Amino acid sequence: MPSNSNTPSNSKRNSNKNTSKNSKGVVIGALVAVAALLAGWLSQYAVGGGDGAGSGSRSGSGNATVEGRSDNTAAGDPALLKLARRSADDPFARGDKDAPVVMIEYADFGCSFCGKFARDTAPKLVNKYVDKGLLRIEWRNFPVFGKGSERAALASYAAGQQGRFWEFYEAVYADKGNEKSSFTTGHLHQLAEQAGVKDLDRFDRDRASGAARKLLAKDRAEAYGLGASATPAFLVNGQPIAGAQPDEVFTDAIERAAAAADKPARHGDRD
Numbered sequence: 446m447p448s449n450s451n452t453p454s455n456s457k458r459n460s461n462k463n464t465s466k467n468s469k470g471v472v473i474g475a476l477v478a479v480a481a482l483l484a485g486w487l488s489q490y491a492v493g494g495g496d497g498a499g500s501g502s503r504s505g506s507g508n509a510t511v512e513g514r515s516d517n518t519a520a521g522d523p524a525l526l527k528l529a530r531r532s533a534d535d536p537f538a539r540g541d542k543d544a545p546v547v548m549i550e551y552a553d554f555g556c557s558f559c560g561k562f563a564r565d566t567a568p569k570l571v572n573k574y575v576d577k578g579l580l581r582i583e584w585r586n587f588p589v590f591g592k593g594s595e596r597a598a599l600a601s602y603a604a605g606q607q608g609r610f611w612e613f614y615e616a617v618y619a620d621k622g623n624e625k626s627s628f629t630t631g632h633l634h635q636l637a638e639q640a641g642v643k644d645l646d647r648f649d650r651d652r653a654s655g656a657a658r659k660l661l662a663k664d665r666a667e668a669y670g671l672g673a674s675a676t677p678a679f680l681v682n683g684q685p686i687a688g689a690q691p692d693e694v695f696t697d698a699i700e701r702a703a704a705a706a707d708k709p710a711r712h713g714d715r716d
Contacts, residue, residue, distance in 0.1 A: 540581030
């Protein structure tokens, strides 16, 4: 006897199929949204003057800006906002873990444009926003210039284990001669001493550790997963900025993100 398509068992199967289709539709929709975000990130590099892996966008070009500049998008995409780790004991972050704005920096210690940002812009952002509790900066190692940059990234992890990451960061970027350096062991020891690292034996053990390589792989995968291919790259509450842009690009992004988080930024005279 032919089966009746309207029997309860068949209806249940049809309902399950519909539910499965709906679930797949939601997943596909989410993937499309993420793909659109990544396309926006990549186009940001194209507009900002980046010219391939390992190159920084040209500062002062006036072309690259923050993705999505309308106020209703200043809070950033929720998926990208979740990349902020907000750990109170993170040695690679500075600023209040509960600050309304988090800026994630993906950078290479051998990158000249990363150095420019570190010397020219970062100190102003720290003074104006980090020290006042408005901004938290989280570092991600994203070495794209080869083995030397990778050695420096691992060394920065080791410096962080002795609470001297940011001093190491400043020591590396203070000298333009470190750009695209091979970062030999002797050079890394000099930088560690400049940063105030006390135990060089531990420093060497830590930079050779599996934990150092694991975190480096995680940071690098995160950057590549976002579609980034050049340094420096930033997320300000989920909004991407490509390159060592003029100060006002960062201050504008931070203040807009703070306003979107319902915690008004402290407006001061821009330098």
